[in-house]
Amino acid sequence: MFERAIDTIGHRRHLVPQFGLQNVVAPHHNLLGQEGAGLALTAAAFTGTAALVGIFGVALMRAAFEFALHFARTEKRGGVHPIIEHQAVGYALADAKTTIEAARLRLILCSLAA
Numbered sequence: 001m002f003e004r005a006i007d008t009i010g011h012r013r014h015l016v017p018q019f020g021l022q023n024v025v026a027p028h029h030n031l032l033g034q035e036g037a038g039l040a041l042t043a044a045a046f047t048g049t050a051a052l053v054g055i056f057g058v059a060l061m062r063a064a065f066e067f068a069l070h071f072a073r074t075e076k077r078g079g080v081h082p083i084i085e086h087q088a089v090g091y092a093l094a095d096a097k098t099t100i101e102a103a104r105l106r107l108i109l110c111s112l113a114a
Helices: 038-074 086-112
Strands: 001-004 016-019
Touching: 001 038
Parallel strands: none
Antiparallel strands: 001 016
């Protein structure tokens, strides 16, 4: 039975429902793991993939940054100077690089703690 839609901050296009199952009986031979240990089994299944999602996310951010940096260094957009020489563009790129490096460091620290 549908209980509620979980609020996924920033991901508005996806409905993430929470279901509640009542009076469901499964044969003992169909159980995965021990009865009542489903949450621990699910957490263990996704623990390894969470790091991979983070790594791919940082890699994607770094690739996008390199593209944006190259664009800013080469494009003049009707002016004489490349757009990277505009103060706002430089600040935006610096903020992006700081965010990327912070995410990268967090992944490194998390992998060392595990």
